[in-house]
Amino acid sequence: MTQVKTAKFTIIKDHICKMIESGEWLQHSKVPSENVLAEQFSVSRMTARRALQELTEQGLLVRTQGAGTFVATFKSQSSLLEIRNIADEIQDRGHQHHAQQIELIAVDVNHELAILLGLKEGENVYYSEVLHFENNEPIQLEQRYVNPKLVPDYLQQNFADITPHEYLSSEAPLTEATNEVEAVLANHETCSHLLIDSTTPCLQVKRRTWSSKGVVSLAILTAPGDKYRLGSHLVF
Amino acid sequence: MTQVKTAKFTIIKDHICKMIESGEWLQHSKVPSENVLAEQFSVSRMTARRALQELTEQGLLVRTQGAGTFVATFKSQSSLLEIRNIADEIQDRGHQHHAQQIELIAVDVNHELAILLGLKEGENVYYSEVLHFENNEPIQLEQRYVNPKLVPDYLQQNFADITPHEYLSSEAPLTEATNEVEAVLANHETCSHLLIDSTTPCLQVKRRTWSSKGVVSLAILTAPGDKYRLGSHLVF
């Protein structure tokens, strides 16, 4: 019930994504024009246009006036440029990972969360708090809000055994993510988990993750600045 | 001649940017609605809407259905996925950039620098220290060591007029870069340049840049955590 009607431009976007994902439309293939899509999907040209426009902004398509719309060249991305399971990262460094589940509950969404997760204010959202250790030192606090509509069984997991990243990857595979990286001071509770004092600068990543069905989660990852850093290698 | 006609939505965007830049519209101020702008500029609502929409995507505005459009909280953001000229980034946000050249000298390389830049210990390396301002607030301190073999005229520049990034792009175009991102506390000198106290967490990026001929520079970019963040948008 109260199922939100899917917008027409979203239906067209999904269709195009599928054609590219499935390999039916290869790199540099010509994509149907605005007019053709408008007729195919029985929508106005402006609506077809919006689908093509948004996919272009996401880098999936390339458009040239007069020439047409084409599937973009896929870019290979490097390490800060991918979302990895922290357990794998730590094991790849030859260190031991373990995790402690601090919290796993349903909470009411406030205004900001509602917007970020595409839910309504007052609805429930699942919340997990997991502390990750590298060789028995706390290295990262992972606070995560999860969309219950897309991951209904989230509260039945035990995140000392499997990381939220692993579980979510199996339930709602990642299709898109945004990161925001900041330097912050942690609050008292976070400090006590990470065994740092309140003046230690921390690296904080706010990550929103999407699956094909919508926003899956908002993760707030906090790590002591002196023990954790992010890296990337770009080739032009 | 061949002057391209400025699109109407661009005129509206520019107008809104100016109001925010000039400080007439402060953070969280309400921005005129689509209907009001449409009437003011004698355009259709769809055109006014486009201006607001694009500024929202750029992070300058925040919109809530039913409530209105508001000036976003001011926080600078750089992309982690590309290396951009900070002057361009700031201007794209509709803000003003200027720079102050603090230092521009030749120094001896120590052991670590020698390895990082591919030079021999005791050789000369060029060093610049430039403070970047966004709307007259110091936003980033750029300390940069430059390989004199690849960029011999570095010391003859004036980095109040051109950013090191711009100059290096013209002399030794970027082919590769690595970033390391950390949260740190800045030293006293850096704090005094950035007008922060010694407990403010800072975001620090250490970036090595390559051209086709080898390592060009090592840049240490330090910015106050409360004014600057890094972002990325990944699509899988």
Place this chain on the structure above:
DNA sequence: AAGTGGTCTAGACCACTTG
């Protein structure tokens, strides 16, 4: 109830690329 943003339509004219 009034205002706001979100989506959508069925047209229009234009600049540009392609055959």
Place this chain on the structure above:
DNA sequence: AAGTGGTCTAGACCACTTG
């Protein structure tokens, strides 16, 4: 000349927030 994308209009209905 025909097709394509870029901009724009003047409407419409809807969901949502605010007073």
